[in-house]
Amino acid sequence: MKFAVVVFPGSNSDHDAQYAAERVLGQQAEFIWHKDTSLRGADAVILPGGFAHGDYLRTGAIARFSPIMDAVRKFAEAGGPVLGICNGFQVLLEAGMLPGAMLRNRGVKFVCEHVIVKVEQTDTPFTLACHPGQTLRIPIAHGEGNYYAEPDVIARLEKNRQIIFRYTNAAGVPTDESNPNGSVANIAGLCNERRNVVGLMPHPERACELAVGSADGLVVLESVVRAVKGGRGAFSEDTFDLMTSTRESVLGK
Amino acid sequence: MTPDPLVLERHGLKPDEYQRIVDALKREPTLTELGIFSVMWSEHCSYKSSRVHLRTLPTTGPRVLQGPGENAGAVDIGDGLAAVFKIESHNHPSFIEPYQGAATGVGGIIRDIFTMGARPIALLNSLRFGSLDDPLVRRTFAGVVAGIAGYGNSIGIPTVGGEVGFDESYTGNPLVNVFCLGIAKAADIIKGVASGAGNAVYYVGAKTGRDGIHGATMASAEFDDKSAEKRPAVQVGDPFMEKLLLEACLEVMKTDALIGIQDMGAAGLTCSTSEMGSRGGAGVEIDVSLVPQRESGMTPYEIMLSESQERMLMVVKRGREAEVEQIFEKWDLHAVRVGEVTTDGKLRVKNRGEVVAEIPNGALTDEAPVYRRPMAEPAYLKEVQQLSFASLGKPAAPAEVFRRLLASPTIASKRWVYRQYDHMVRTNTLVMPGMGAGVVRVKGTNRALAMSVDCNGRFVYLDPFAGAQLAVAEAARNVACAGGVPIGATNCLNFGNPERPEIMWQFAKAVEGMGAACRALDIPITGGNVSLYNETEGRGVLPTPVLGVVGLIEEADTVVRRAFQAAGDVVIMLGDTRDELGGSEYLKVMHGLIRGVPPALDLGREAALHRVLIEGAATGMIRSAQDCSEGGFAVTLAECCIGTGLGADVEMPGVASVTPGLGDIATLFSESASRVIVSVVAGREADLLGLAAREGVSARRIGLVCGSRIRVAIDGRKVLDEPLNEAEQIWATAIERYLEPARAIA
Numbered sequence: 001m002k003f004a005v006v007v008f009p010g011s012n013s014d015h016d017a018q019y020a021a022e023r024v025l026g027q028q029a030e031f032i033w034h035k036d037t038s039l040r041g042a043d044a045v046i047l048p049g050g051f052a053h054g055d056y057l058r059t060g061a062i063a064r065f066s067p068i069m070d071a072v073r074k075f076a077e078a079g080g081p082v083l084g085i086c087n088g089f090q091v092l093l094e095a096g097m098l099p100g101a102m103l104r105n106r107g108v109k110f111v112c113e114h115v116i117v118k119v120e121q122t123d124t125p126f127t128l129a130c131h132p133g134q135t136l137r138i139p140i141a142h143g144e145g146n147y148y149a150e151p152d153v154i155a156r157l158e159k160n161r162q163i164i165f166r167y168t169n170a171a172g173v174p175t176d177e178s179n180p181n182g183s184v185a186n187i188a189g190l191c192n193e194r195r196n197v198v199g200l201m202p203h204p205e206r207a208c209e210l211a212v213g214s215a216d217g218l219v220v221l222e223s224v225v226r227a228v229k230g231g232r233g234a235f236s237e238d239t240f241d242l243m244t245s246t247r248e249s250v251l252g253k
Numbered sequence: 254m255t256p257d258p259l260v261l262e263r264h265g266l267k268p269d270e271y272q273r274i275v276d277a278l279k280r281e282p283t284l285t286e287l288g289i290f291s292v293m294w295s296e297h298c299s300y301k302s303s304r305v306h307l308r309t310l311p312t313t314g315p316r317v318l319q320g321p322g323e324n325a326g327a328v329d330i331g332d333g334l335a336a337v338f339k340i341e342s343h344n345h346p347s348f349i350e351p352y353q354g355a356a357t358g359v360g361g362i363i364r365d366i367f368t369m370g371a372r373p374i375a376l377l378n379s380l381r382f383g384s385l386d387d388p389l390v391r392r393t394f395a396g397v398v399a400g401i402a403g404y405g406n407s408i409g410i411p412t413v414g415g416e417v418g419f420d421e422s423y424t425g426n427p428l429v430n431v432f433c434l435g436i437a438k439a440a441d442i443i444k445g446v447a448s449g450a451g452n453a454v455y456y457v458g459a460k461t462g463r464d465g466i467h468g469a470t471m472a473s474a475e476f477d478d479k480s481a482e483k484r485p486a487v488q489v490g491d492p493f494m495e496k497l498l499l500e501a502c503l504e505v506m507k508t509d510a511l512i513g514i515q516d517m518g519a520a521g522l523t524c525s526t527s528e529m530g531s532r533g534g535a536g537v538e539i540d541v542s543l544v545p546q547r548e549s550g551m552t553p554y555e556i557m558l559s560e561s562q563e564r565m566l567m568v569v570k571r572g573r574e575a576e577v578e579q580i581f582e583k584w585d586l587h588a589v590r591v592g593e594v595t596t597d598g599k600l601r602v603k604n605r606g607e608v609v610a611e612i613p614n615g616a617l618t619d620e621a622p623v624y625r626r627p628m629a630e631p632a633y634l635k636e637v638q639q640l641s642f643a644s645l646g647k648p649a650a651p652a653e654v655f656r657r658l659l660a661s662p663t664i665a666s667k668r669w670v671y672r673q674y675d676h677m678v679r680t681n682t683l684v685m686p687g688m689g690a691g692v693v694r695v696k697g698t699n700r701a702l703a704m705s706v707d708c709n710g711r712f713v714y715l716d717p718f719a720g721a722q723l724a725v726a727e728a729a730r731n732v733a734c735a736g737g738v739p740i741g742a743t744n745c746l747n748f749g750n751p752e753r754p755e756i757m758w759q760f761a762k763a764v765e766g767m768g769a770a771c772r773a774l775d776i777p778i779t780g781g782n783v784s785l786y787n788e789t790e791g792r793g794v795l796p797t798p799v800l801g802v803v804g805l806i807e808e809a810d811t812v813v814r815r816a817f818q819a820a821g822d823v824v825i826m827l828g829d830t831r832d833e834l835g836g837s838e839y840l841k842v843m844h845g846l847i848r849g850v851p852p853a854l855d856l857g858r859e860a861a862l863h864r865v866l867i868e869g870a871a872t873g874m875i876r877s878a879q880d881c882s883e884g885g886f887a888v889t890l891a892e893c894c895i896g897t898g899l900g901a902d903v904e905m906p907g908v909a910s911v912t913p914g915l916g917d918i919a920t921l922f923s924e925s926a927s928r929v930i931v932s933v934v935a936g937r938e939a940d941l942l943g944l945a946a947r948e949g950v951s952a953r954r955i956g957l958v959c960g961s962r963i964r965v966a967i968d969g970r971k972v973l974d975e976p977l978n979e980a981e982q983i984w985a986t987a988i989e990r991y992l993e994p995a996r997a998i999a
């Protein structure tokens with residue numbers, strides 16, 4: 001399959017995403033410059049981490065106006081899988097493709113460390129290869145990852161099972177100590193209502209090999225490979241069933 | 254005409270230097286020319302006090318692709334690749350404005366690396382501050398760390414290691430030394446040269462403003478109570494602009510359309526134009542009215558001296574201009590043609606066609622003043638080398654000393670610092686910060702590079718020659734602990750006012766020691782930086798010649814980290830412990846003293862130790878390795894235990910101390926050189942002892958990795974028995990307790 005890795009001016013995890021997709025997973029990954037207007041037939045889109053446009057106004061605030069974002073929006077509307085990692089998540093929030101906003105970390109400072117996140121839902125293209133409740137040790141690296149949304153929005157996210165990843169302790173319990181940035185409800189990642197657009201603050205692409213400290217993030221990218229291979233083209237409700245059966249056949253019940 | 258003494262003073266020029274300018278020009282200089290001379294002849298740019306000494310350093314070797322004199326040094330790492338690296342100081346700006354001073358220091362060293370055509374992949378830093386008890390120091394410390402984080406994180410280059418030390422001497426003069434390493438194809442290294450008459454000279458990057466005018470001159474003077482007024486001489490960094498420049502420049506460099514390129518760091522346009530011309534044996538002519546300007550009404554003087562950040566000067570091959578301009582357009586940067594290369598060897602500056610400065614390049618660079626400043630052995634030296642424990646009373650119990658040393662900020666965990674640095678971006682980081690030397694893999698090969706920056710200023714203060722040798726040994730030892738063969742080094746020499754003979758003596762002796770140690774360990778120094786005038790109101794910093802060593806690991810998966818790996822592994826002590834408490838952290842923490850003589854160093858044994866470590870790592874014998882430095886054996890043993898939660902039970906042979914009753918303290922806390930604690934699986938113990946014996950390195954099995962306590966016996970007597978989790982808690986939270994007391998206690 002082919003990933004499109006969108007490169008905004010100031011993206012800095014674009015190479016990490018491409019390396020994980022190509023070298024670790026053996027898939028294709030093409031950089032798409034933000035001024036381009038076509039995703040060139042990609043099967044999945046990654047909006048990578050970094051500091052798009054320097055993040056000078058607000059994180060992701062200018063990137064949403066990049067020409068490529070029209071194509072990304074159309075791709076998502078057609079059901080294509082889109083993953084926003086860190087700054088990419090912030091761009092998805094600013095673009096209105098996911099609800100909520102990011103505040104400065106409650107500790108005020110930038111935080112880079114491995115954290116534990118629990119996979120809350122496995123019926124998205126980026127978690128279908130996970131076990132429900134699986135905990136992943138993957139790094140965060142951000143100054144503004146303190147997720148916020150109004151209580152009614154949070155309630156809707158909970159009801160629709162749109163909260164995909166939460167910060168937890170090693171036992172999978174979301175505690176205040178395990179919340180590295182103050183995010184509401186320990187939210188580390190979420191999806192849209194259609195479940196094909198996922199954003200998360202931790203960096204799964206930086207945790208794809210034991211040599212660099214953890215390979216737990218690989219399952220996120222593996223998921224989308226299986227999702228795409230299980231049902232090429234537009235991502236529909238039907239393919240979820242297919243994905244689920246694919247997951248079961250690959251991982252066992 | 255005799256110039257106004259005040260004008261000269263403001264330019265940091267002495268009357269005899271003014272006369273040299275007149276002689277070089279064969280006329281009186283214009284004001285613009287005076288400004289140009291003043292920055293190029295400043296200590297910072299000309300190395301006028303240090304040059305005669307630096308010439309004695311070893312700079313060549315079979316792997317050296319680029320020695321000193323370019324933007325950065327380069328060594329061959331195989332597979333047609335080069336490691337391009339350098340360390341640089343941003344001490345003075347970081348005191349005046351900690352965040353921006355440190356941030357622009359990071360920006361500057363990154364530009365030095367990508368200017369050579371290398372993709373920067375790792376940053377390290379070596380920092381020194383006063384005591385954290387001082388609120389001003391805490392503010393400076395927090396600001397510097399935030400500045401390094403703010404710039405490095407944004408541009409996406411991981412900060413993978415470094416060192417932070419604390420001593421009162423650095424209160425008014427913090428040291429901020431930043432190291433950057435990049436990877437280039439050896440054949441594609443680009444240099445800072447201008448050549449080929451008629452080739453276009455391009456300016457690219459941020460616009461020129463009035464910031465940083467005379468920054469180089471500021472960095473060449475000591476501080477007084479008016480220093481806060483120098484704030485406008487500190488520049489403001491824009492990491493986003495630099496990220497664009499980095500990507501655009503690397504893209505342009507792939508086209509082979511460039512003759513040369515240089516960043517505009519200290520002394521801005523002046524330095525880049527004259528140095529590029531000088532290296533290429535050519536002249537450079539520019540018109541400052543073409544230079545993009547941020548403010549209106551800037552004079553040629555201001556434009557030539559501005560140190561606005563994130564700017565580059567390029568010489569483009571004739572006929573390739575459009576290609577280059579197009580790439581910069583893609584990145585929303587505007588490459589502007591500001592002049593051309595000439596044949597007359599002069600720097601000619603025009604303003605709307607009118608010549609405002611015309612100076613032979615040589616007068617600004619190679620023929621700049623060189624001083625053999627007077628030297629004298631400092632009066633303090635004989636006195637501080639005397640160390641008598643008799644007057645210090647009965648030593649504290651080992652457990653108390655142990656706990657106090659673990660809580661000393663110089664020894665304690667630097668997690669509060671490195672947690673703020675993105676140390677994982679680019680997914681090459683094989684050893685996390687705090688777990689040993691910084692180690693990054695080189696993608697596309699099986700290799701990895703280990704890097705360490707080190708210096709113990711106390712040792713250099715007590716004996717500059719020996720102290721500098723110890724700095725070299727420690728940095729190389731750290732790299733060898735990871736399994737890296739030291740292949741090159743870069744130095745950052747931080748000293749006080751060279752116009753004082755005793756400072757100049759410290760400097761000369763330290764350079765001599767550094768050179769001797771690098772020769773003995775076969776490590777060429779490929780470049781670096783000198784920072785003088787690190788003093789405030791006549792009080793200088795501890796002389797701090799930092800050495801950054803780069804080591805090559807052939808198989809990345811053999812890298813060794815500091816922490817014990819498994820219970821039941823055998824703990825082996827490499828090297829001998831002696832009664833050497835001179836300059837130790839023990840003396841500083843327990844008695845507030847910096848006295849005595851530094852530990853003895855036998856460079857032959859040090860080299861042999863490195864061979865044992867490197868072979869032990871490559872063959873998979875050694876499972877963990879940690880060098881004994883500040884805090885001595887006991888602290889190092891604790892560091893081996895922390896991280897994996899594995900305790901140890903060991904027995905050391907006692908050291909005979911000349912001071913009765915001090916034997917246990919000396920055994921536990923002496924900072925004898927050339928020692929490493931390693932662990933091996935039980936089955937490899939004999940192999941490692943055999944290897945050490947062949948190399949003539951003393952090695953002794955001292956115990957086992959086991960339990961959850963740190964237990965040390967000396968000659969059969971239990972002297973230390975501490976729960977690991979308590980030791981770890983003290984060590985892990987010490988710095989946080991100063992900076993965020995509420996959080997640390999919670």
